[in-house]
Amino acid sequence: MERKELVSRVEEIYKEILEVDAITLSDEMTANDVEGWDSLTHSLLINQVQKEFEVKFKLREVISLKNVGELFNLIESKLA
Amino acid sequence: MSLDSVLFLIGFIAFLILYYLIRSKTGRKGLLLAASALFIAYADIDFLIIAMLFAFINFTLGKSMSTSVSEKKKRIIYITGIVLNILGLALFKYVDFISLNLNEFLFDGRATLPYLNVILPLGISYYTFQSIGYLFDVYHENDDVEESFLDFSVFLLFFPKFAGGPIERGYNFLPQLKDSEAQLFETSNFKSGLRLFTWGLFKKVVVSTALWKLIGPAYADIGSFHGISLIMVAFIYPFQIYAEFSGYTDMALGAARMMGLKLSPNFNAPFTATSISDFWRRWHISLSTWVSDYIFTPLSMKIALAKDWGKMGIIIALSSSFLILGIWHGAQWTYIAFGVIQALFISYEIMTRKQRGSWKKKSNPQFYERSSNIITVSLYALSCIFFGVKTMSDGFLFFQQMFSGIGESVLAAIKNEELARQHIMYMGMDSSVLLKALVLFGLFMWIQRWIDNKGMDTLLDEQSTLTRWASYYAIVAMIFFNSNEAVSFLYGTF
Numbered sequence: 001m002e003r004k005e006l007v008s009r010v011e012e013i014y015k016e017i018l019e020v021d022a023i024t025l026s027d028e029m030t031a032n033d034v035e036g037w038d039s040l041t042h043s044l045l046i047n048q049v050q051k052e053f054e055v056k057f058k059l060r061e062v063i064s065l066k067n068v069g070e071l072f073n074l075i076e077s078k079l080a
Numbered sequence: 081m082s083l084d085s086v087l088f089l090i091g092f093i094a095f096l097i098l099y100y101l102i103r104s105k106t107g108r109k110g111l112l113l114a115a116s117a118l119f120i121a122y123a124d125i126d127f128l129i130i131a132m133l134f135a136f137i138n139f140t141l142g143k144s145m146s147t148s149v150s151e152k153k154k155r156i157i158y159i160t161g162i163v164l165n166i167l168g169l170a171l172f173k174y175v176d177f178i179s180l181n182l183n184e185f186l187f188d189g190r191a192t193l194p195y196l197n198v199i200l201p202l203g204i205s206y207y208t209f210q211s212i213g214y215l216f217d218v219y220h221e222n223d224d225v226e227e228s229f230l231d232f233s234v235f236l237l238f239f240p241k242f243a244g245g246p247i248e249r250g251y252n253f254l255p256q257l258k259d260s261e262a263q264l265f266e267t268s269n270f271k272s273g274l275r276l277f278t279w280g281l282f283k284k285v286v287v288s289t290a291l292w293k294l295i296g297p298a299y300a301d302i303g304s305f306h307g308i309s310l311i312m313v314a315f316i317y318p319f320q321i322y323a324e325f326s327g328y329t330d331m332a333l334g335a336a337r338m339m340g341l342k343l344s345p346n347f348n349a350p351f352t353a354t355s356i357s358d359f360w361r362r363w364h365i366s367l368s369t370w371v372s373d374y375i376f377t378p379l380s381m382k383i384a385l386a387k388d389w390g391k392m393g394i395i396i397a398l399s400s401s402f403l404i405l406g407i408w409h410g411a412q413w414t415y416i417a418f419g420v421i422q423a424l425f426i427s428y429e430i431m432t433r434k435q436r437g438s439w440k441k442k443s444n445p446q447f448y449e450r451s452s453n454i455i456t457v458s459l460y461a462l463s464c465i466f467f468g469v470k471t472m473s474d475g476f477l478f479f480q481q482m483f484s485g486i487g488e489s490v491l492a493a494i495k496n497e498e499l500a501r502q503h504i505m506y507m508g509m510d511s512s513v514l515l516k517a518l519v520l521f522g523l524f525m526w527i528q529r530w531i532d533n534k535g536m537d538t539l540l541d542e543q544s545t546l547t548r549w550a551s552y553y554a555i556v557a558m559i560f561f562n563s564n565e566a567v568s569f570l571y572g573t574f
Contacts, residue, residue, distance in 0.1 A: 043397070
């Protein structure tokens with residue numbers, strides 16, 4: 001899967017969970033940059049990402065994520 | 081020894097002179113540890129021994145975790161560390177509470193399970209949480225392992241934060257001890273720290289004491305008050321805790337800043353919050369983020385990674401987190417109730433997120449914000465009733481008394497027969513107590529709001545020299561004239 005397609009599918013998940021009409025994700029983005037993305041919604045996002053891409057994350061992998069780019073990388077590594 | 085005691089102030093001046101006379105980094109850290117040891121041993125030498133034991137165990141566990149090659153061994157060390165800290169804390173803080181309740185419920189009140197009757201070691205709730213956070217971060221590779229026992233001990237025992245927080249993170253604090261630049265004497269740091277310390281001292285010694293004088297009698301004898309009096313008490317109480325605890329935190333942050341060290345903030349204009357979730361992002365931040373990072377996130381993630389429970393998973397993780405946040409304050413059912421109430425409020429907010437979003441869109445933004453703020457502060461004040469009382473029955477009595485005789489008390493206060501107004505509005509005290517408390521409260525909230533918006537240093541530097549120095553003198557004079565009345569520090573007992 002191309003990075004572009006992956007990003008747009010993750011964006012769809014964010015739109016649904018954070019209940020916003022539009023969102024553009026970039027690699028350096030963190031929870032501080034996105035309204036409504038807090039510790040409460042974070043686990044819903046991760047759960048949905050797992051379902052959407054049919055992958056399984058480990059707690060340690062998810063906890064050490066620093067930004068959106070690292071989430072994309074993690075998904076890619078699981079799909080590879 | 082409290083940070084607002086005269087002994088501490090004298091000792092601290094002597095400490096600072098020595099601190100800046102010593103040039104070597106290790107020498108300074110040695111002095112920091114010695115001063116911290118003295119601070120703790122002054123309360124009880126056993127407290128120092130226990131704290132050093134925890135420092136040694138956690139340091140060793142961190143080191144062995146980093147040197148072990150096998151993932152399995154690493155995990156065993158990590159879990160052992162977490163369990164040891166929890167057991168240590170439970171032994172000193174919760175065992176007698178558990179025995180008491182089990183004896184009550186299972187053995188008809190007979191002392192079948194023994195009581196340890198141990199004294200709660202000073203600072204244990206803070207340093208065990210800091211240690212758990214450190215081990216978690218090292219295990220999850222969010223933090224480097226600490227190689228120096230001296231540095232690690234300073235991290236856990238650092239005297240400004242030892243007895244009342246903030247609950248510090250290893251990755252925030254430890255690198256500062258290694259940074260030579262951070263510890264150079266800087267006039268701006270020193271001045272800023274001194275200003276913050278003094279402002280904290282004012283909040284704790286003057287404002288918190290004046291507010292407590294007004295509401296303290298009602299907490300001591302709830303049955304004698306009702307209606308308006310208790311409503312006033314309930315609404316003043318969160319501000320009294322705020323003055324006391326944010327005052328203490330400012331003193332800790334200010335003292336550290338005078339040494340060139342930076343501690344984490346604990347408050348960010350909490351009474352401007354527009355929801356309870358927002359409130360907890362602004363109130364006792366070092367505890368709420370600790371609970372969020374080390375309990376809520378792993379738990380909600382575990383659930384989310386394994387099960388598709390959606391919002392229910394969040395609510396379960398959230399309730400467990402707030403239960404722990406509540407009981408962290410002490411082995412009392414009232415603290416558990418306080419935590420449970422917060423969990424209920426936030427669960428409601430999660431469930432109605434979408435609904436509230438559409439309300440917000442439909443209504444006038446300013447009106448929505450103002451009313452959300454008033455509702456939030458009122459709900460928090462009501463939940464704080466359980467924070468202020470010692471037993472659940474006192475909590476229920478408070479609610480019962482508060483909602484009874486409101487109309488009668490209004491009428492009685494208007495008629496003012498047999499000094500009714502004095503009893504209702506001033507809790508039976510002279511009107512000057514109420515007046516003093518209200519004036520100081522207004523002054524405090526007004527200045528604090530400015531500080532929150534601009535930052536204390538910018539605010540002061542903008543003023544003319546005359547205004548600035550007049551403010552310093554006024555604050556110091558008020559501290560001086562109120563210094564013999566200060567009440568003991570609640571957060572130092574946790």
